Amino acid sequence: MLAKQQAVIEWRDGQPYASAFQDVYFSTDNGLLETDYVFLQGNQLKNRWQSLNANTFTIAETGFGTGLNFLCAAKCWLETAPKEAKLHFVSVEKYPLGLLEITTALRLWPTLSALSEPFLAQYERLLKGTTSIRMFDNRIQLSLLIGDATEAYQSNDIKHTSPVVDAWFLDGFAPAKNPDIWQTALFKHMALLSNANTTFATFTSAGAVRRGLTDAGFAVIKQSGFGKKREMLRGYFAGAKDDS
Numbered sequence: 001m002l003a004k005q006q007a008v009i010e011w012r013d014g015q016p017y018a019s020a021f022q023d024v025y026f027s028t029d030n031g032l033l034e035t036d037y038v039f040l041q042g043n044q045l046k047n048r049w050q051s052l053n054a055n056t057f058t059i060a061e062t063g064f065g066t067g068l069n070f071l072c073a074a075k076c077w078l079e080t081a082p083k084e085a086k087l088h089f090v091s092v093e094k095y096p097l098g099l100l101e102i103t104t105a106l107r108l109w110p111t112l113s114a115l116s117e118p119f120l121a122q123y124e125r126l127l128k129g130t131t132s133i134r135m136f137d138n139r140i141q142l143s144l145l146i147g148d149a150t151e152a153y154q155s156n157d158i159k160h161t162s163p164v165v166d167a168w169f170l171d172g173f174a175p176a177k178n179p180d181i182w183q184t185a186l187f188k189h190m191a192l193l194s195n196a197n198t199t200f201a202t203f204t205s206a207g208a209v210r211r212g213l214t215d216a217g218f219a220v221i222k223q224s225g226f227g228k229k230r231e232m233l234r235g236y237f238a239g240a241k242d243d244s
């Protein structure tokens with residue numbers, strides 16, 4: 001699908017800010033450390049990848065944004081996972097950043113430049129309708145779906161692209177500022193794409209998210225949040241609830 005609505009970015013102290021949502025793309029304390037703490041450690045990725053038995057591992061994200069989460073996960077994968085295994089990173093973005101904006105945002109992280117430069121060289125193809133690109137000696141596949149997260153994860157296409165998700169990254173601006181992305185339907189479709197080894201992590205601890213995930217069959221754990229955030233949520237799929 002082609003990008004219909006591009007993100008409108010303001011720069012505050014050199015960091016991207018979404019005026020339409022009155023929210024930041026990542027923690028102003030340190031986006032890189034936030035991604036590591038919330039999403040990578042929250043899903044125990046390093047440990048899981050060091051002892052990976054499977055040939056593939058799938059991460060699915062809501063809200064691709066600047067691609068920071070993707071690049072941090074890619075770096076960790078290349079450093080820890082077995083060489084023959086493949087990471088499939090699926091993300092959905094309703095308001096993609098333009099090439100100039102994403103380039104400016106990613107230049108904030110020089111330690112990622114070996115990964116961000118090859119990614120940026122292919123980014124426009126994703127905006128123009130290519131859904132998947134392969135990078136880093138074919139060890140990583142990025143599928144970027146342009147559109148709404150709930151719609152994408154409930155479509156049949158996703159079941160072909162990625163039948164089982166191993167780890168969910170739930171990112172999408174604060175629930176109070178962007179309730180659209182944190183829908184009960186999203187949590188239910190996450191459950192359909194999860195199995196007994198599936199984990200999730202998110203920066204928020206909002207009650208509606210906690211309840212939605214719990215009702216969908218996820219075991220939800222609250223822990224200390226990153227930076228100014230008091231708490232965050234992480235957990236695993238405990239099995240679909242029996243509605244009968």
Ligand SMILES: C[S@@+](CC[C@H](N)C(=O)[O-])C[C@H]1O[C@@H](n2cnc3c(N)ncnc32)[C@H](O)[C@@H]1O
Pocket residue numbers: 007024025026062063064065066067068069070092093094095096147148149150171172173178180181
């Ligand atoms: C906090 S930012 C994500 C930051 C990102 N994960 C990163 O690594 O930079 C939230 C993202 O969710 C996107 N978004 C907001 N509503 C959405 C929706 N309904 N479906 C898909 N993406 C959405 C925003 O455009 C924004 O890029």
